[in-house]
Amino acid sequence: MKTPRSGKDITGPWLEYILGEHLDKPPASLKVVNFTVGPGAGPGDGFNSELAKVTAEVAEGEDDNSPVPQQTTTFSMIAKFPSLEPMIHEINRKFLTYEREYVIYEELIGNLNMLLVSKIPEEPKVPIPKLIYGKFSAKEFVLVLENLKTKGYETNDKRKGLDWPQLLTAIDSVARLHALSYVYNKANDIKKEHPCILTTSKMLSTLMPAVMPMLHNLVIFLKSSKETEALGQKIEDVKSSLLQKCLSILTSESPVTCLIHGDLWNNNLMYKHKDTEDGTAGEIEDMMLIDWGQCSFGSPIYDLQYIVYTSITRQVRQAHLDELLHHYHSTFMRLVTLIDAPPSNWDYDQFIAKWKESRAAGFLFPFALILGTMSTTNPANKKPEPSVLDKPYLAPVKALVNGMKSGLAKVMAPIIFSSVGRSMVEGMFKRIMKPVVDELKSGKNEVLNTRLLDLVYEADEDGVFVE
Structure with missing residues (x-):
């Protein structure tokens, strides 16, 4: 049918x-x-x-x-x-x-x-x-x-960020995903079995025409204040090399490669809590991973960097990051050991070395996600205005217009990812995201400003903006 x-x-x-x-x-x-x-x-x-x-x-x-x-x-x-x-x-x-x-x-x-x-x-x-x-x-x-909502699952408020129990539950499940796919791949070769699953570096390179203009706008915001002007200049000086630095890390040899979710953040996690007598949410009973369209094959470190720097506050990171990384590594190693021989060069020190080496990925993509999803002025976050073509008697006209749009899209899509097209997309994103820069400058969206500046300050402390 x-x-x-x-x-x-x-x-x-x-x-x-x-x-x-x-x-x-x-x-x-x-x-x-x-x-x-x-x-x-x-x-x-x-x-x-x-x-x-x-x-x-x-x-x-x-x-x-x-x-x-x-x-x-x-x-x-x-x-x-x-x-x-x-x-x-x-x-x-x-x-x-x-x-x-x-x-x-x-x-x-x-x-x-x-x-x-x-x-x-x-x-x-x-x-x-x-x-x-x-x-x-x-x-x-x-x-x-x-429909998970009818079974009691809910998505956490992205503006609050995940708390420690929520984060730990998510990390536990992701460690299982990584461990199982690591073992499965040794016998089945996931990329050969499913060519549609791209390498992580190739997947992320397709996002750069959108990410780099957002970095440009971040620099504009930072340089608009005396307090952050020097930091904005520092990022501007290295922004052209930041992309290459990030992608080279992700394409380098890794002792562990596996299936990664690729978009592991607050809104792609749904939690079910136990009922309590007073009606408040009790302990976490279950969790589901949703929205797998950006999955890829590569280093598991990317998923970890992404969730840590998109979905929790700086306070949670400061209090629990070491415990979180220990839990992930021990869960991964325990499972691969029970199922199969574990990787020989993935002890905790080697794992942490890869975590630190990949720190740029924990800034570049998380900052773009936060800037895009927590803004109240981003056009993508607004309900589309009703169109005059939605009237029933104009249905034939709407069908004709949609057909023309579809034809144009088929012609333009390949061009977008050419060198000329990338420049066009970057220019378009700079214009689209200008209201977000104005929102940042106004300081009215306190959560957006706090989460974004925390990322910038932490990345600077970790040496991300050093050539």
């Missing part, structure tokens, strides 16, 4: 088809009694895709004329479709984003967890949402996942 292009195209027969596949029952034995479709993400979330929240009440067995009442089951799901924005869709298609995420849910994480069950079944699995239905081809993409 043809896959809907977006949430608004979902039909009852399609839901019967995918749920029949999920339940291993013929679609004719199922009947969707009622279903609803609504937005699955707010402004600024789901940037690379369209998310739809779907609830379907499904009857099984006899038809409506039977004297025996039908049994009904309610399914709460999140359907993930390609981005409705033509240029974003073409860029994701070019860089295999949809295929990567399909492979993760349909096969790869399942294989890792089967390896774990076969060797040490008492250990927790890599936690990801249950896949109800998935399809990927040259023209179609959809992932239908369980």
Whole structure:
């Protein structure tokens, strides 16, 4: 059955088809009694895709004329479709984003967890949402996942940052992901098995046309104040070499390479807490890793640098960083030792040496994420204004306009990643992010300014801005 292009195209027969596949029952034995479709993400979330929240009440067995009442089951799901924005869709298609995420849910994480069950079944699995239905081809993409919110999972407030228990839970799960994929790769060669999973350095190099203009704007902000002017100049002096420094570290030989999540931050972690008598959140009961479109193959240090410098405050880092790194390393080594021979050159001192060597990656990409996601003026974080073309009688005109946009996107997407195109994108991002610079200068967004300046000060203390 043809896959809907977006949430608004979902039909009852399609839901019967995918749920029949999920339940291993013929679609004719199922009947969707009622279903609803609504937005699955707010402004600024789901940037690379369209998310739809779907609830379907499904009857099984006899038809409506039977004297025996039908049994009904309610399914709460999140359907993930390609981005409705033509240029974003073409860029994701070019860089295999949809295929990567399909492979993760349909096969790869399942294989890792089967390896774990076969060797040490008492250990927790890599936690990801249950896949109800998935399809990927040259023209179609959809992932239908369980709706975790209906099961009590929530995303932490990104402005507060993860607390220590939340961070420790996340790091424990990520250590399992890294350990299992490290062992699995030795026998299966993940990159050869799944060519859509790029190396970490190649993945990150595609982000540079957006990251470098943001670094430019950061320098403008820092130089606007006497207190930070010298620091802004220091970053300006090294910004051209900072990129190469970061990528060279990530492409250098590492004693451990594995599958990394690639976008491991607050909003891609969902927690379920135990109930308490007073209604407040109790201890963490479970956690899920979501949004795998940026996964890649490379050094596990990148995931650690990313979550530490995007998702916790400086106070949490100062209080718990050493404990966190010890916990990660001991968990990783314990698991690979139980399953397979551990790496011979990855003791704690060697691990810490790699952590310090990769410090530039813990500044360059986290700063860009914080600047983009915590701003109140970033256009990507705002709900799109209604278009006059949304009126029903203008549907043919809207279809024509969308077709023209799609055609233009197919022509422009390859150009964007040429040397000329990169310059165009960098110039565009400088203009788009100018309101964010103004917001920083105003000091009104205290959380944004504090988190960003903390990153800058810490990176300077760690020697990131030294040639």
